[in-house]
Amino acid sequence: MMNHYPLAAVVGADALKLALCLAAIDPKLGGVLIEGPRGMAKSTLARGLADLLDGGAFVTLPLGASEERLIGTLDLDAALGQGQVRFSPGVLAAADGGVLYVDEVNLLPDHLVDVLLDVAASGVNRIERDGLSHQHPARFVLVGTMNPEEGELRPQLLDRFGLNLALDQVPAPAERGEIVRRRLAFDSDPAAFTQQWAAAQAALRARCQAAREQLPGIALDEAALAQINQRCHAAGVDGLRADLVWLRAARAHAAWRGAGGIEQVDIDAVAEFALRHRRKPAPPAQQPPASPPQEAPGAGGGGDWGSLPAQAQPMGARRAVPGWPKKP
Structure with missing residues (x-):
């Protein structure tokens, strides 16, 4: 095997x-x-x-x-x-x-x-x-x-x-080291490694089996459903599959804990599992409208950007033009 x-x-x-x-x-x-x-x-x-x-x-x-x-x-x-x-x-x-x-x-x-x-x-x-x-x-x-x-x-x-x-999480260095050590131990001797963890694996298997047997006796109660309905509506999910899956998952979590009914801890524990892929993405943030161009200092009210007000300029000496001024 x-x-x-x-x-x-x-x-x-x-x-x-x-x-x-x-x-x-x-x-x-x-x-x-x-x-x-x-x-x-x-x-x-x-x-x-x-x-x-x-x-x-x-x-x-x-x-x-x-x-x-x-x-x-x-x-x-x-x-x-x-x-x-x-x-x-x-x-x-x-x-x-x-x-x-x-x-x-x-x-x-x-x-x-x-x-x-x-x-x-x-x-x-x-x-x-x-x-x-x-x-x-x-x-x-x-x-x-x-x-x-x-x-x-x-x-x-x-x-x-x-x-x-x-x-998407990145394990811490100590955790990475433990992952590598266990993997190397498994690759070196799979049978011995599996035997080492046999008791913990058997306990996990027994817990799942007990939860499966307990599951039919846990009611899909109205209080849990009402809260889930409200939270699905607030998340903006389409359809009703999220509500149904969330309620079923909360019941499975209650069975996993060995509880006799759905409680708040069960609803919260599975919320992200049920909503992550169904939640509507937030609409993109709207950019504020662009400001109109600023008029240059001293510009008139006509909105002609870059124009300058008329200014008096000193007159220099007139250039002589043949025949002007006329002699009396």
Whole structure:
């Protein structure tokens, strides 16, 4: 069995670890979109998440994959010759019960992102072709990553990711050193490193499992909903997906704490996850109107900039002109 870097051993990245755990507690949140440059341990964290899902699979969608590779295919020849539908599963079927990791999701064609988000939200993959249809469970936690410098997602697709956060912090020197030491220890002996962190990883797995079991008993109460509605309205978000995701995430956070209901701390803890990619950007600040040109000192009121008032000039000696003045 391949050893993955334990999520419990990751240094820092507390916000990202929390968002991933919330998505594991309630997969109906719609997945997590992580923004940030390379080298921020995004794939390491996503792999560690799979271990919290009762040993679920970790499946990566290859960049450049076709729609058939993603959703699977139906064998028409078998249907015509044998009278039965033969289905060849794709990536979505392999990810059922685990984590589907999509690196550089902003570089995928829009129609594939649409399919991913539809299935992540419904938990079912439906394939239809030439009058034949097939469906199968596809319940997974969708984790997408993107580097905004390489292109943005359309707002319509961005909104459909449940939670969003950015990894833009620069670790302090001491934290960087600990990250490097742990990584070198894992690379040197993955089995020994995993065993070293087995107890902490088991505790994290048990906490997620307990939260999943407690989740249905936590009410989506009206007081929490009213506050979330007010704050979404103040943020100027379009549609109602932010309200729904925020309320679900607050409930998952309450379950994560082991609480029996949603409290203020739960609403505040997940606010940025739900609003970051849905909040309307502030309108650009309007520049004050340009001042009219100043008139030069001494200028008249006619507004002719640069003109000077007429001034008397002394007359010099007249030049003699032949025949002037005339003699009497």
